Amino acid sequence: MSEIPYKTYLTENELPECWYNVRADMKTKPAPLLNPATRQPMTPTELGKVFCDELVAQELDNDTPQIPIPRPVREFYRMYRPSPLVRAYFLEKALGTPAHLYYKFEGNNTSGSHKLNSAIAQAYYAKKQGLKGVTTETGAGQWGTALSMACAFFGLDCRVFMVKCSYEQKPFRREVMRTYGANVTPSPSDTTAVGRKILADFPGTTGSLGCAISEAVEAACTNEGYRYVLGSVLSQVLLHQSVIGLETQLALRKLGVKADVIIGCAGGGSNLGGLISPFMGEKLRGEADYRIIAVEPASCPSFTRGRYAYDFCDTGNICPLAKMYTIGSRFIPSPSHAGGLRFHGMSSILSELYDEGLMEAVSVEQTAVFKAAEMFARTEGILPAPESSHAILGAVNEALACKESGREENIVFGLTGTGYFDLTAYQSFNDGTMVDQIPTDAEIEAALAKLP
Amino acid sequence: MSEIPYKTYLTENELPECWYNVRADMKTKPAPLLNPATRQPMTPTELGKVFCDELVAQELDNDTPQIPIPRPVREFYRMYRPSPLVRAYFLEKALGTPAHLYYKFEGNNTSGSHKLNSAIAQAYYAKKQGLKGVTTETGAGQWGTALSMACAFFGLDCRVFMVKCSYEQKPFRREVMRTYGANVTPSPSDTTAVGRKILADFPGTTGSLGCAISEAVEAACTNEGYRYVLGSVLSQVLLHQSVIGLETQLALRKLGVKADVIIGCAGGGSNLGGLISPFMGEKLRGEADYRIIAVEPASCPSFTRGRYAYDFCDTGNICPLAKMYTIGSRFIPSPSHAGGLRFHGMSSILSELYDEGLMEAVSVEQTAVFKAAEMFARTEGILPAPESSHAILGAVNEALACKESGREENIVFGLTGTGYFDLTAYQSFNDGTMVDQIPTDAEIEAALAKLP
Numbered sequence: 001m002s003e004i005p006y007k008t009y010l011t012e013n014e015l016p017e018c019w020y021n022v023r024a025d026m027k028t029k030p031a032p033l034l035n036p037a038t039r040q041p042m043t044p045t046e047l048g049k050v051f052c053d054e055l056v057a058q059e060l061d062n063d064t065p066q067i068p069i070p071r072p073v074r075e076f077y078r079m080y081r082p083s084p085l086v087r088a089y090f091l092e093k094a095l096g097t098p099a100h101l102y103y104k105f106e107g108n109n110t111s112g113s114h115k116l117n118s119a120i121a122q123a124y125y126a127k128k129q130g131l132k133g134v135t136t137e138t139g140a141g142q143w144g145t146a147l148s149m150a151c152a153f154f155g156l157d158c159r160v161f162m163v164k165c166s167y168e169q170k171p172f173r174r175e176v177m178r179t180y181g182a183n184v185t186p187s188p189s190d191t192t193a194v195g196r197k198i199l200a201d202f203p204g205t206t207g208s209l210g211c212a213i214s215e216a217v218e219a220a221c222t223n224e225g226y227r228y229v230l231g232s233v234l235s236q237v238l239l240h241q242s243v244i245g246l247e248t249q250l251a252l253r254k255l256g257v258k259a260d261v262i263i264g265c266a267g268g269g270s271n272l273g274g275l276i277s278p279f280m281g282e283k284l285r286g287e288a289d290y291r292i293i294a295v296e297p298a299s300c301p302s303f304t305r306g307r308y309a310y311d312f313c314d315t316g317n318i319c320p321l322a323k324m325y326t327i328g329s330r331f332i333p334s335p336s337h338a339g340g341l342r343f344h345g346m347s348s349i350l351s352e353l354y355d356e357g358l359m360e361a362v363s364v365e366q367t368a369v370f371k372a373a374e375m376f377a378r379t380e381g382i383l384p385a386p387e388s389s390h391a392i393l394g395a396v397n398e399a400l401a402c403k404e405s406g407r408e409e410n411i412v413f414g415l416t417g418t419g420y421f422d423l424t425a426y427q428s429f430n431d432g433t434m435v436d437q438i439p440t441d442a443e444i445e446a447a448l449a450k451l452p
Numbered sequence: 453m454s455e456i457p458y459k460t461y462l463t464e465n466e467l468p469e470c471w472y473n474v475r476a477d478m479k480t481k482p483a484p485l486l487n488p489a490t491r492q493p494m495t496p497t498e499l500g501k502v503f504c505d506e507l508v509a510q511e512l513d514n515d516t517p518q519i520p521i522p523r524p525v526r527e528f529y530r531m532y533r534p535s536p537l538v539r540a541y542f543l544e545k546a547l548g549t550p551a552h553l554y555y556k557f558e559g560n561n562t563s564g565s566h567k568l569n570s571a572i573a574q575a576y577y578a579k580k581q582g583l584k585g586v587t588t589e590t591g592a593g594q595w596g597t598a599l600s601m602a603c604a605f606f607g608l609d610c611r612v613f614m615v616k617c618s619y620e621q622k623p624f625r626r627e628v629m630r631t632y633g634a635n636v637t638p639s640p641s642d643t644t645a646v647g648r649k650i651l652a653d654f655p656g657t658t659g660s661l662g663c664a665i666s667e668a669v670e671a672a673c674t675n676e677g678y679r680y681v682l683g684s685v686l687s688q689v690l691l692h693q694s695v696i697g698l699e700t701q702l703a704l705r706k707l708g709v710k711a712d713v714i715i716g717c718a719g720g721g722s723n724l725g726g727l728i729s730p731f732m733g734e735k736l737r738g739e740a741d742y743r744i745i746a747v748e749p750a751s752c753p754s755f756t757r758g759r760y761a762y763d764f765c766d767t768g769n770i771c772p773l774a775k776m777y778t779i780g781s782r783f784i785p786s787p788s789h790a791g792g793l794r795f796h797g798m799s800s801i802l803s804e805l806y807d808e809g810l811m812e813a814v815s816v817e818q819t820a821v822f823k824a825a826e827m828f829a830r831t832e833g834i835l836p837a838p839e840s841s842h843a844i845l846g847a848v849n850e851a852l853a854c855k856e857s858g859r860e861e862n863i864v865f866g867l868t869g870t871g872y873f874d875l876t877a878y879q880s881f882n883d884g885t886m887v888d889q890i891p892t893d894a895e896i897e898a899a900l901a902k903l904p
Contacts, residue, residue: 005464006530012457078458079542079833090531090605108560110835110870152830153542172875178882179829377631378604381531383562418562420872423624430630 006089008251010082015074016246019239022277023349024065025284028356030235030348031323033059034310036452042320049221050228054125058236065281067239069121070128076120076153077243080109085251086415090379092399099402101395102257103415104248104275105382110176113340113385113417114271115146115231118240122229123150132225133157137187137212139166140339141173141421142385143231148182159226161187161215165206166339173421187212194218209342210329213314232268233313233322233347241274248412249278259290261398263413265390266294266303266361267340269347275414280353292359294350295394297369298438300333302326302346303354303361305444309451311345321452324351327439328447334437336366337425338386344447362394365436369393370429373419385417386425458541460703462534467526468698471691474729475801476517477736480808482687482800483775485511486762488904494772501673502680506577510688517733519691521573522580528572528605532561533695537703538867542831544851551854553847554709555867556700556727557834562628565792565837565869566723567598567683570692574681575602584677585609589639589664591618592791593625593873594837595683600634611678613639613667617658618791625873639664646670661794662781665766684720685765685774685799693726700864701730711742713850715865717842718746718755718813719792721799727866732805744811746802747846749821750890752785754778754798755806755813757896761903763797773904776803779891780899786889788818789877790838796899814846817888821845822881825871837869838877 023029032041047056058067069077088101106114126134133156138144144160151158160182167174167186177184187207188195192215198205205211220228231237252259262279264272272294282288296303302325311326313319326345333342346354353359366386373389375396376382384392395413402409419426428434475481484493499508510519521529540553558566578586585608590596596612603610612634619626619638629636639659640647644667650657657663672680683689704711714731716724724746734740748755754777763778765771778797785794798806805811818838825841827848828834836844847865854861871878880886 007464009461012459076833110829110833110872112872149830149833153833171879172872175875175879175882176835179826179835179878181830374631377562378601378633381528381562381601381605383628383631420562420564420624423627426631427623427627430627 004087004255007084007086008255009084010247010251012078012082014250015077015082016069016243018066018068020242020246020278020281021061021065021067021239022280023062023235025281026352028352029062030352033320033322036312036317036321050217052122052125052129052131052227054128055122055236058239059234070124073121073124080116081243082247083108085248088380091376094375094379095396095399095403097399097403098406098408099399100408100410101399102410102412104244104412105415106244107382107385107415107418111142111146111149112420113142113146114241114244114274115143116149117243117274118231118237118270119146119150120153121240123147123154123156126227127154127156131156131227133159134229135159135161135216135219135226136229136231137161137209137216139163139209141166141170142340142417144182145173145176146231147229148177148180151182152180158182159219160184161189161212163187163207163209163212170421187215189215192218210314214318217318232270232343233345235349237270238273238277238347238349241270242277244271244274244414245276245278248275252412257410259412260409261291261293261411263293263295263391263394263398263411265341265387265414265416266296266346267387268343269350271414271416273347273350276359280358283358293394294354294359294361295390296361296363297336297338297341297390298363298365298436299336300327300342300344301363302344304363307448307451308351308355311451313345322348324348325354326451327444328450330450331444331447337422338366338390340387341390364390364393365438367434367436370434372396382415383419384415385419386422388416391415456539456707459536459538460707461536462699462703464530464534466702467529467534468521468695470518470520472694472698472730472733473513473517473519473691474694474732475514475687477733478804480804481514482804485772485774488764488769488773502669504574504577504581504583504679506580507574507688510691511686522576525573525576529695532568534699535560537700540832543828546827546831547848547851547855549851549855550858550860551851552860552862553851554862554864556696556864557867558696559834559837559867559870563594563598563601564872565594565598566693566696566726567595568601569695569726570683570689570722571595571598571602572605573692575599575606575608578679579606579608583608583679585611586679586681587611587613587668587671588681588683589613589661589668591615591661593618593622594792594869596634597625597628598683599681600629600632603634604632610634611671612636613641613664615639615659615661615664622873639667641667644670662766666770669770684722684795685797687801689722690725690729690799690801693722694729696723696726696866697728697730700727704864709862711864712861713743713745713863715745715747715843715846715850715863717793717839717866717868718748718798719839720795721802723866723868725799725802728811732810735810745846746806746811746813747842748813748815749788749790749793749842750815750817750888751788752779752794752796753815754796756815759900759903760803760807763903765797774800776800777806778903779896780902782902783896783899789874790818790842792839793842816842816845817890819886819888822878822886824848834867835871836867837871838874840868843867
C-alpha cells in the first residue's frame with residue numbers, strides 16, 4: 001500500500017532516556033501554585049507534606065529541559081512501550097481525504113490509557129522515599145487503575161477513594177483495581193474526618209470528585225508514610241507524559257514525515273501536554289512550526305469559554321490555587337460520558353501556552369464525538385475511549401477540511417485509550433438516547449463570578 | 453537486562469503470506485465430518501449449504517501445506533498484527549525460575565482475543581462469494597465481537613444469536629457488537645422455527661449454546677445470501693489461526709531461541725491448534741522435537757477424561773458428527789468462568805495428534821487458574837482472560853518444575869486475550885467465593901453412554 005507501515009514501533013533501546021520539561025523553553029513560565037490561606041507561592045516544605053519530595057522538585061523545576069527517567073521506570077515502560085504510531089489508512093480511505101492521518105495509540109495496556117506513564121513514575125518516587133503507600137481519588141477509574149498497577153509492581157500500598165456512584169455503577173473498574181491489590185473505598189466514607197462530616201451533613205450522598213480528593217489528601221496527611229498522588233493538571237504529570245510526544249517525534253523522524261497539525265483531547269491536560277511538549281519545544285526554540293489543537297467537550301469548555309485566572313483545583317477548595325483557564329471550581333458539568341474531560345480547569349503549562357497564542361482550541365459535542373468514535377471503530381478496528389474520541393473528531397474535521405481544500409497535510413493525533421469500560425456510553429449512543437448538554441452563558445458567568 | 457527485548461515485533465512485511473495446513477504433514481488425517489442422517493462423510497455440496505464455498509474447500513483440504521492468505525485479509529491483519537512475542541522477565545523473576553518464559557499475546561485488538569484472525573478470513577470469503585451476510589452464535593461473546601468487527605470492515609450483515617442469559621448478563625459485549633453494526637438477537641428467539649419451538653416447549657428459558665447454534669444454522673439456511681460461520685473446532689479455523697504459530701516460529705528464529713515446551717489453553721482448539729501447527733509440522737517432518745501441552749479446565753476435561761469417538765458438535769444434535777475427544781454432547785459443564793473452554797469436544801486435528809501421542813494434556817482447576825492470573829497481572833501488567841490464564845498456569849507449573857530440577861528451558865505459551873469483559877469472574881475470585889466444580893466419574897460415564 002505504501003512504504004509507510006500501518007504501525008511504527010520504535011525498538012526498546014529507542015525509548016527516551018529523559019523526559020522533556022517544556023517549561024525550560026517557555027519564555028513566560030507557568031504561574032506558581034498558591035497557598036490558599038496566604039496566597040503566597042507554595043514552598044517545597046508545604047508541598048512536601050502532600051507530595052513525595054522528588055515530585056515536589058519536579059513540580060517546581062522550570063529550568064531543567066531533560067530530566068532522566070529512572071532505570072526501574074524505564075524497565076517498566078519496556079513492558080508496554082514504545083507505543084505504536086499508527087497510520088490510519090482505512091480511516092483516510094473512508095473519509096476520502098488527501099490528508100495523512102497518524103495516531104499515537106496509548107491504549108495497549110491494562111489501565112487502558114496513557115495514565116500508566118505517570119502512575120509508574122509517581123509510585124517509583126514514593127517507593128524510593130521509603131513510603132508505605134500512596135492515596136488518590138478516582139472518578140471514571142482510569143487513573144485509579146493505572147496507579148493500582150504501578151503500586152502492585154513496586155509493592156506499595158494503594159488507597160483509592162472512588163466516587164461512590166462510580167464505585168456502584170462501575171464495579172468492573174473497581175474489580176480491576178482490587179485484582180491489583182488496591183484498597184478501594186467508596187467516597188464519602190467514614191475512614192476520614194472530612195468524609196464523616198459530609199456523611200453527617202448529607203446522608204445518602206453519592207459523592208463527588210471534590211469530596212474524594214479531600215478524603216485522599218486527608219488520608220495522605222494523617223497516615224504516617226503516605227503521600228497523595230494526582231494523575232493530571234500538575235506540571236510533573238505533563239513531564240512524565242512527555243514520553244508520548246518524544247516517541248512520536250522520533251517515530252515521525254524515522255519515517256521522514258513532518259507533522260503539520262497535532263491534535264489531542266483536553267481535560268486536565270495530561271495527555272495533550274505530554275503529546276505536544278517536544279513539538280512545542282521546537283516551536284518555542286524557533287526550530288519548526290506546527291498547528292497544535294486542543295479538543296475539549298462543549299459540556300466543559302475551559303479553554304474556549306473559560307477565563308485565565310487563579311482558581312482552586314478541587315471542588316472542595318482545600319487544595320492550592322493554580323493559575324489556569326477555568327470555568328470555575330463551582331461549575332458542575334453535565335454528565336458527559338467523557339468523565340476524564342470533566343475537569344473545570346486546565347494545566348497551568350497549557351493555559352500559559354494557549355494564552356500566548358501558541359496553540360488553538362475547539363470544543364465539540366458528544367453525539368458528534370460518538371459518531372466519529374463509531375466510524376473509527378469500524379474502520380481502524382479499535383473501540384476508542386470517549387475522551388480519546390474527542391481527538392478523533394478533531395482530526396476527522398481537519399481531514400475533511402483538507403479534502404475541501406485539497407491540502408495533503410500530515411495530521412497527528414493522540415489516541416489516549418480504549419473504551420472497554422465505557423460501554424454504557426456507547427449503549428446510549430447506539431440506542432439514540434444520548435443528548436448534548438451545553439452550559440448557557442448565564443451558567444458559565446455564574447460559575448466565573450465565584451472565582452477566588 | 454539482556455539482549456532479548458521484552459517484546460519482539462516482526463515487521464509488517466514479515467507477516468506470513470500463507471497459512472500453514474498441518475493436515476498436509478499428518479500421516480493419519482483427521483477423520484471426516486459425517487452426515488448425521490446417513491453417517492456418510494459430508495460432501496462439498498452438503499457443506500456448501502451451510503458454509504461458504506471456499507471455506508468448504510479449506511475444510512476438506514488435507515493435502516495442501518501452504519494456503520495463500522488473500523491480500524485484503526493480510527491488509528486487515530496489518531492493522532493489529534504481527535502480534536508481539538513477549539519475554540516474561542518479571543514473571544520469571546517472581547517465580548525465581550531458571551526457565552525462560554515467552555508468551556505470544558493475541559489480546560491487543562478490540563475483540564480482545566485471537567478470534568479475529570479467523571473471523572476476518574471467513575468474512576472475506578463470504579464477501580467474495582457475493583453473500584449478503586453471515587450468521588453465528590456466541591456465548592461469552594469473544595467470537596461474536598470478532599465477527600462483528602470483520603463484517604463491519606467488509607460491509608457484510610452480521611446476525612449474532614447470543615445465548616439469552618449472556619445477552620442479559622453481558623450487556624457490554626452486546627454493545628460492542630452493536631457498535632460494529634451487528635444484529636444481536638437473544639436466543640431462543642421468535643425469529644426462527646427452532647427458536648419458536650423451544651420457547652413454546654420451555655417458556656422462560658434463558659437459552660443454551662446448542663440452541664443458539666441451531667437458530668444460527670437455520671437463519672443461514674433459510675435466508676437467501678447468508679451462510680453460517682463458526683469460530684472454533686473446524687479445521688478451517690485452525691488453518692487461519694496458524695498465523696499465530698507462524699509468527700511465533702519466525703520471532704523465535706530471529707531471536708535465536710529454540711523452544712523446549714509449547715503450551716496453550718484448549719477449548720475447541722482454535723488457539724492451541726493455531727499456535728502449535730507449525731511446530732507440530734516440524735515434529736511430524738522429523739525436523740525438530742517439542743513438548744506440546746494442552747491445558748484444559750478440570751470442569752470440562754475432554755482430553756484428559758473424554759473418549760476419542762464420533763459425536764455431535766452441538767447440544768441440539770443437528771450439526772454433522774465429528775470424530776474427536778469428547779465428554780459427550782449431552783454433558784453440561786459447571787458454570788466455569790472460562791466460557792470459551794466449555795465445549796464438550798475438541799478439534800478433530802488436535803484429537804488425532806493427541807491420540808497419536810504427539811502432544812500432552814493436563815487439566816487444572818479454576819481457583820488455581822485465577823491465582824496464576826492475578827500473579828501474571830501484577831507482574832506482567834496484563835489482565836488476562838480466564839481462558840488464557842489456563843495456559844499461564846500451565847507455564848507457571850512448568851517453570852516451577854524447572855526451578856526444582858534446575859533446567860533452563862524455553863517455555864512458550866499462548867496468551868489468547870484480555871479479561872476486560874470477565875470482571876464478574878475476577879470479582880468472585882477477589883471475594884473468595886469462587887469454587888471448583890469437577891464432574892464425578894459417574895457424571896462423565898453417563899454423558900459418554902449417550903454418545904451416538
